[in-house]
Amino acid sequence: MRAAPFGVHAETDLRVFKPFRLGEAITTQGRLVARRQIVPGVYSVDRYRMTNGDGQLVAELDYNGIIRGGDYVKDQSRLCCSLRRCCL
Numbered sequence: 370m371r372a373a374p375f376g377v378h379a380e381t382d383l384r385v386f387k388p389f390r391l392g393e394a395i396t397t398q399g400r401l402v403a404r405r406q407i408v409p410g411v412y413s414v415d416r417y418r419m420t421n422g423d424g425q426l427v428a429e430l431d432y433n434g435i436i437r438g439g440d441y442v443k444d445q446s447r448l449c450c451s452l453r454r455c456c457l
Contacts (some may be wrong), residue, residue, distance in 0.1 A: 379412070380433040387427045394422050402431070404441055411439040 389395065402414040412435055419428040 373453045375436055375438070377435045377437055378432075379435055380431075382431040383428060385429075387421070387425065389427060390421075393418050395427060396421075408436070409435055409437055411436040411441045415438045 370435050397417050397419050399415055399417040403414045404411060404413045406412075414432070415434075417430045417432065418426060419430070434451045
């Protein structure tokens with residue numbers, strides 16, 4: 370069995386504040402929370418906020434992942450993959 374060449378899921382934390390309603394439009398916005406170099410690559414945390422049509426927060430999800438073989442170039446805010454080309 371081969372491992373994924375780049376992205377590996379590490380953890381997901383979903384917090385639901387209000388029930389999702391049938392037919393309700395949900396808007397999702399995401400942002401980078403943190404990124405740091407670790408031995409296998411780059412550890413990254415993204416946060417996604419889900420709001421309803423009234424702008425009320427319905428749920429929030431933190432997604433943590435590892436970019437295997439990646440190098441985080443902190444001063445240039447870039448992530449370079451194992452192919453040594455900057456990809457994020």
